[in-house]
Amino acid sequence: MARDVVDHLVGWLPGFLASASDVRLPAGPAVTDDPVRAWRVHADGVQAILEDPGCVDRLFAHPRIGEHTLADAIDRTPPTCSCTPGTSAAPPAGR
Numbered sequence: 001m002a003r004d005v006v007d008h009l010v011g012w013l014p015g016f017l018a019s020a021s022d023v024r025l026p027a028g029p030a031v032t033d034d035p036v037r038a039w040r041v042h043a044d045g046v047q048a049i050l051e052d053p054g055c056v057d058r059l060f061a062h063p064r065i066g067e068h069t070l071a072d073a074i075d076r077t078p079p080t081c082s083c084t085p086g087t088s089a090a091p092p093a094g095r
Contacts (some may be wrong), residue, residue: 003031004033006039007031007032010031010038013025013077017073017074020073021058021059022058023049023058024057025042025046026041026044026045028040046074056069057070057071
């Protein structure tokens with residue numbers, strides 16, 4: 001089950017960000033091959049966006065949630081996403 005959560009988070013956030021901004025997250029290994037490394041690459045990519053002053057204030061214009069800064073859009077991701085600011089970026093326990 002933990003692998004499914006990692007797969008979901010690693011799978012949907014890159015596409016969500018790309019759908020409304022020019023920011024791209026780096027691709028890691030497939031979750032089926034190395035879930036811990038897949039999560040680490042994903043979490044590090046999100047953290048790099050949040051720490052880059054040139055990224056955080058970029059426009060994120062999505063047809064369903066409107067216009068926000070990129071940092072605000074990431075902050076509005078579901079609270080179960082442990083890549084959001086103020087939460088741990090550690091890989092989920094389990095598999």
